[in-house]
Amino acid sequence: MEIKTNSEKVRPLSTKGHFRWTVVIWLLIGGIINYLDRANLSIAAPEMIKDLHLSNTDIGLMGTVFSWTYAVMQLPSGWFIDKFGAKKVYSIAVIWWSLMTFLTGTCHKLGAFLGVRFLLGAGEAPCFPTNAKITSSWFPKKERGLATGIWDSSSKWGPALAPPILVTIMAAYGWRALFFITGIIGIVFIIFFIAFYRRPDRSKKLSEEELAYMKEGGAGTEENIQKNTKIKWRDLLKHRSVWGMILGFFCTIWIWNIFLNFLPLYLLKTQHISLAQLGIYASIPWVGGIFGDIFGGYLTKKLTDKGIASPVTAKRSLITICGILSALVVVFIPFVNSLALTITLFTMALCFISAITGSAWALAGDIAPPTMVGSVGAIQNFGGYFGGAFSPVVAGLIADTTGSYSLAFISGGIIAGCASLCYWFIVKKPIEEND
Template sequence: MSSPLLSPKEEHSLQARHNVRWTVVMWLLIGGIINYLDRANLSIAAPEMMKELGLSKTDIGLLGTVFSWSYALMQLPSGWLIDRFGAKKVYSIAVIWWSLATFMTGAVSKMSSLIGARLLLGIGEAPCFPTAAKITSYWFPKKERGLATGIWDSSSKWGPAIAPPILVFLLISFGWRALFYITGLIGIVFVIFFLIFYKNPEKSRKLSPEERAYIQADGAGTEQGIQQSSIKWRTLFTYRSVWGMILGFFCTIWIWNIFLIFLPLYLVEVHHISLKELGIYASIPWIGGIFGNIFGGYLTKKLADKGIAAPIHAKRMLIGICALAAAVVVVIIPFVHGIVITLTLMTLALCFISAITGSAWALAGDIAPPSMVASVGSIQNFGGYFGGAFSPVVAGMIVDTTGSYVLAFVSGGLIAGCAALCYWLIVKNPIEEKQA
């Protein structure tokens, strides 16, 4: 209700000053979209790259695996670096690194060079989402982190969703190499604006006293470094909940990587979609992912707001239900034949999987002490991508050997379902700081 003492313009200005934290999410969302454009362009360029460079499906799967392994291994130092030296500094260096690696991919002509470029891409992209989790932890109270995380984590679906129509147009107009040149340059432009305009909460002049007090009431509002923690980084691996997050994210990323690398090829080879049609059809399932991310975060916020469940348990419940639903849908996919029902099932699958990833990243803020959110988030991501790195090459080998995608989807669905067991039965208690 409007205040009689304020004009509509003044009231709007006051409301805007009370919602600065939500503008921060937009930086994380845009950066995440660029991050995924730079890893998803391989799946769009794959058919033409296979023709020009003589690559097999196993080769394409191997490129996905190389990225995932380097991305996973760099999670461990990334989290520590972010907590130690600050989110803004590490993130900016990372964006520049992965943008140059993307640009380089368009210039190579041999499998060995492609492997090198994907290796560098994985190293550079590793800090992106741990940084977002860290920034979220000191800009948002715990009850809002699920929704905030769902918004920026939806970038991993916005990227693949908007990539097909845009990149297919560039592919047809300029060739596959242009995809990598253009997406690489976009990242450089973004990081320039980020460096100029993004501020941490303690340095933000736009943050009102009321909003600052609201954020700080739940322990946020200040960037805390790992040097302030009484817990040693290496001892994080001794906590049961951390291992549950590692194993649960592995189960999730296994099927996620199969969709990310092979969804366009599956539509082309099994449903005989033309290259022009691919630009639309390949983007549709990712819309379900966007919805799952945001709506899943909204549900966890509502459960916490109404006192139905504590923030940590709201996220665990959502993950468990969505993991079981994703398992059922993924297993059915290879047994249907119409393009409409296939796209419907893929959309549902990515909706459920995305709700898991968003809640899992937000869960890091509930499990970890404030000074180690990036470290715990990156360790979870390490588990997901190191183990999940096998899925593209395994799926590629299955398809090359059997001539069918059936076993790849059935096994992927069963593994995805195991995420429910990991997050519900193993992830229970937060890590407590030791009192001096």
């Protein structure tokens, strides 16, 4: 690969210089904190139910309130990110959600919990659309799948790390300490992030050679936010591919929210493990999610590098295959009794589901024009979490009514499989500025 300099000389374009991958690590850490602040509810739930006389439905309602708010706030979040820049919006968001996490530990009544979870959802909404925006600015199209897989794995690192760490804290200091500590961690993180992060065109640590490589591969710079795009925000909903992403992500997040809110309770009630054992067993399935996210991104990069598929087709193909596999595995979960098989199926399911979410977020950078990546990613996430917000309360009602989670997982698996249909048959054409 070659580029021309201003003096018209031709020199080889090297990928030497990997500072862009440092940016991914920061996004990964921020995402882990984001998910610790969600997963702490599922870890604290058994003690909260005992201490405050709450029900499964109450816990599910907290998850639903969070998800609805998180979903609705995706829409203005994407617009704000594209308009005012990733760093500014992200910094405000982290401070906001960290404060709400801390305040959760001070609540005593269901109404107060619902209010704080409402505000938490608003604060956490910009996190992943911001990551998608930053990724499109820092990475060539062929690398976005892998880069996205790394930072999207944070949504699995959080729940994986949460059980052993937070159960230990809860055993020593009580469930309220979970919310106090995770809230403080977020504030500390954002202070360092603000000092570190710069736009690609303003970064003093990024070499000219690496910047040229990024631009050659289709990466933009965040200066795009200051340009007037030809596409209006509302017109994004006229595109078939955007609707396919909305529907496909809904199918994925439906089962994802059930896992996030009820996996620990499922293990406690069906496998009869102790609270101490929960710290280990509840974390294992999320390791499968981490692997699926990163390996899925790596696989799409290899398919593109070898010329087997375009970046868009590689991601759509992976999503389709993993959607079918996740459906088969999730539906089978209620029919096994042993702890080993249950953990194995949960791990496989999260591996496939995570490969879908990672590729879906990377797909936003391929489908959307550079000026609208934050908006398209946020719209997709809105679809996922607005519809998927029903799943925690539905699962809770099923568990309270039938005394079993079986129907929740069977129906959730079928819905997850529908993601394959949406991403393969509806998501096809990228959005062009002149559309």
